[in-house]
Amino acid sequence: MMMGIVADMGVTVELGQWLSTGYMLMLGVAVPAVTWISKRFSARQHLLLGLGLSLAGSLMCLAAPGFWVLLAGRILQAVSTGILLPFMTTIAMVSFPPGRQATAMGIAGVAMGFAPNIGPTVGGAMASAWGWRSFFVLLAALTCVLTLCALVLVKPTKPHDAAARLDAVSLSLSTLGLGGVLLGFSNASSFALISPYVWGPLAVGVALCAAFIVRQKRSGNPLIDLGVFRSRRFNAGFAAQNLLFASFMGVTLVVPLYVEGLCGGTALQAGMVLLPGTVAALVLNPLGGVLTDRLGARRVCLVGGLMLSAGAVPMCFLDAASPLWQAVVFQGVRACGVSLLIGPLTQWSLADLPRPLVPHGSSLSVAVRQACASFGTSAMVLAISAGQGIASRGGLADGLRSAPDALAALPYHLAFGFTAVLSLCLLVTIAWKVR
Incomplete structure (x- = not known):
């Protein structure tokens, strides 16, 4: 779909990539405002605000006469996602009793695991058949349906604190700080x-994030209450979720590069490698939640961590001669592990927090996970670039010089190796901390 937009709008591929990069940036920086929105507006108003922004963004993209209007529409969609994801998690945690929270989170995990992966496949198919604008027709229609459902099913209630004031300074610090970190990580894949396009935004972002943390500790009404870190359970779950998102988000980019770039496959074959695991996620996300409520988070997370590692480690040894079915199997096992981890880890980490702190823990987790996902993706792209540099120089040793196939596969070995190490670290964290 991206190439169709680039050709239709008459822009470069580098500029067109900002439709994805800008979306990821704005999704992350919008999240800290959720805690204020949850106080200032009722649940119904919060939901309708997010859906309204999504619908406005979809309509802008649909009717966009040029690239910049299209980008503005994508930014509105990102802001919508940024304020709805933590809200969805919070609702699952505060509106359901302890014995059903993981089940609710498993259903919510479909949006976090299944939808982002199936979206590009559906979008690509629709763009090939009817043009890229057709995808935004679908998004607008679905958003209208969801809005009608919200109006009918979600009852009006009073906001928690209609007089709540927004700390504009804290929001500015978090927006610019997290935005700088995300931009630096994103630029690392291109520079x-x-x-300075990498370390400049990173340095400014880290400094502003530090200033944000200091302000939250001193504020009597913080935008993000850092008291969540007084919970050891939240800390362990927070670390595990960050490792998870850093390990799996970038693979959806690396696998198509491997199939098309190294194996000489088609875009359809690349999509087929990702599809089985993506479809399995539709079943395993809710199932993971149900099993967590019945068996406990430790057992489910251990199985998920083992599956993630069992799929990630063998991928390090894939090369141009590997049958495509091996990539399908390894990625499928990997995706099943991810699906069994997203909901249970989120529920387990937030369940130990007092109810007033749940929105703060949810927002903080989503924001930092976004940064970790961006870091993981950039690290995998950097690993591919470094491997290609070694290959272009003929390798580091005589053995590599005499093995051109090994040289060609080296970039992907490094990228898959990075995600395998993160997966193993996650498994150790689960075995050590999740009880």
């Missing part, structure tokens, strides 16, 4: 690490 050298010593480039």
Whole structure:
């Protein structure tokens, strides 16, 4: 779909990538405002605000006469996602009793695991058949249906604190700080690490994030209450979720590069490698929640961590001669592990927090997970670039010089190796901390 937009709008591929990069940036920076929105507006108003922004963004993209209007529409969609994801998690945690929270989170996990992966496949198919604008027709129609459902099913209630004031300074610090970190990580996939386009945003972002943390500790009404870190259980779940998102988000980019770039496959074959695991996620996300309520988070997370590692480690050894079915199997096992981890880890980490702190823990988790996902993706792209540099110079040893196939596969070995290490670290964290 991206190439169709680039050709239709007459822009470069580099500029067109900002439709994805800008979306990821704005999704992350919008999240900290959710805690204020949850106080200032009722649940119904919060939901309708998010859906309204999504619908406005979809309509802008549908009717966009040029690239910048299209980008603005994508930014509105990102802001909508940024304020709805933590809200969805919070509702699952505060509106359901302890014995059903994981089940609710498993259903919510479909939006976090299944939908982002199936979206590009559906979008690509629709773009090929009817043009890229047809995808935004579908999004607008679905948003209208969801809005009608919200109006009918979600009852009006009073907001928690209609007089709640927004700390504009804290929001500015979090927006610019997290935005700088995300931009630096995103630029790392296109520029050298010593480039000011990488370290400049990172340095400014880290400094502003530090200032944000200091302000939250001193504020009597913080935008994000850092008291969530007084819970050891939240800390462990927070670390595990960050490892999870850093390990799996970038693979959806690397696998198509491997199939099309190294194996000479088609875009359809690349999609087929990802599809079985994506479809399995539709079943396993809710199932993971149900099993967590019945068996406990430790057992489910251990199985999920083992499956993630069992799929990730063998992928390190894939090369141009590997049958495509191996990539399908390994990625499928990997995706099943992810699906069994997203909901249970989120529920387990938030369940130990007092109810007033749940929105703060949810918002903080989503924001930092976004940064970790961006870091993981950039690290995998950097690994591919480094491997290609080694391959272009003929390798580091005589053994590599005499093995051109090994040289060609080296970039993907490094990228898959990075995600395998993160997966193993996650498994150790689960075995050590999740009880």
